[in-house]
Amino acid sequence: MIVDQDETARWQQTKWKHYRQDILSGLGQFLQDPLQEPSCQGRYQGVWSHLCMTLQKQHSPTISPLPFPSQNKLLLLLDDNFYYQSMRYEVYQLARKYAIGFCQVYLQCPSELCVSRNNNRAVPLSEQVILDMVKRMEPPNPLKNSWEQNSLTLSSYEEFTNHDLQNLTNLISYAFDNPVSPLEDDNEKRETDRNSCAKSVLHQTDQACRRLVSQAMRTAKEKNASHETLQSLAKELNKSKTQVLQDLRNHIHSGLFISPVDSMDIKRAVDRTVVIFEREVDTILRCLLSVK
Numbered sequence: 001m002i003v004d005q006d007e008t009a010r011w012q013q014t015k016w017k018h019y020r021q022d023i024l025s026g027l028g029q030f031l032q033d034p035l036q037e038p039s040c041q042g043r044y045q046g047v048w049s050h051l052c053m054t055l056q057k058q059h060s061p062t063i064s065p066l067p068f069p070s071q072n073k074l075l076l077l078l079d080d081n082f083y084y085q086s087m088r089y090e091v092y093q094l095a096r097k098y099a100i101g102f103c104q105v106y107l108q109c110p111s112e113l114c115v116s117r118n119n120n121r122a123v124p125l126s127e128q129v130i131l132d133m134v135k136r137m138e139p140p141n142p143l144k145n146s147w148e149q150n151s152l153t154l155s156s157y158e159e160f161t162n163h164d165l166q167n168l169t170n171l172i173s174y175a176f177d178n179p180v181s182p183l184e185d186d187n188e189k190r191e192t193d194r195n196s197c198a199k200s201v202l203h204q205t206d207q208a209c210r211r212l213v214s215q216a217m218r219t220a221k222e223k224n225a226s227h228e229t230l231q232s233l234a235k236e237l238n239k240s241k242t243q244v245l246q247d248l249r250n251h252i253h254s255g256l257f258i259s260p261v262d263s264m265d266i267k268r269a270v271d272r273t274v275v276i277f278e279r280e281v282d283t284i285l286r287c288l289l290s291v292k
Helices: 005-032 045-058 085-097 111-119 127-136 162-177 186-222 227-253 263-290
Strands: 104-108 151-155
Touching: 005 085, 085 186, 111 127, 151 162, 186 227, 186 263, 227 263
Parallel strands: 104 151
Antiparallel strands: none
16 A cells, blocks of 8 residues: 555645634634634634633633723734745734734754754654744845844853843834734735735646646556555655645746736646656656566
8 A cells, every 4th residue: 555645744734724724713703803702613613712712711701892902912822833934924914914923933943953853852743844834934134025034042041041032022112112014005915916916826737737747647547557666656746746846836936927817827837837847757657667
């Protein structure tokens, strides 16, 4: 039996994506009306119910609706990898919608130290998961994204210094004193449209590449490829697909193509990447079958 580790990883990523979306949805309810009990409906009702209870315990019922009085400031800490800037932008949009402060702290850590710390966990992840996460990480880029101006990078290589803690305190204080303006502008709309287009391109390309992988595996089986060859083929195809999608993602974030108003740009971007991957599939297939 061939175990597709990439497929398992995708399932885990989808599960966590849904989890994060439920949390953000619940936070939106809370920010809209802090006095009303948030509805605990979602795929992770147990987790969200616990969060609802925690918010209610820490949030006095005498507090007036947002914005909070200065003596009743509330800090919401979202502790997650947020490795794509688009994930963090969803949180920023919440802050903008409800005119509250927003800031982000990026904990920088060498990959070797990440692997070492992971190995010391009671239930460690596989080393490859950690390394893949390092590759995907998109640190805050205030020069490119104006909404990431209020960001702080701290090194987690050693214990935080008093200077680090002071910078963190200043960052949070600035966020409290300078809530995000709820007024939308053309730049945000363009960025929102661009993110939507990027997700569409990546999704369509991923689906097309998966079909090519399945087709290649069927071809190999029809040619009576050995079990070892099938394993190698699956590994190489998925490795190539991951790289092709990452290259596409880099192109999108670099602004090399994709116009939010032109659906043909989306189709061209998908077709162009699929053609590249199709050539890779053909090369890998011919190479492995020739040495079976």
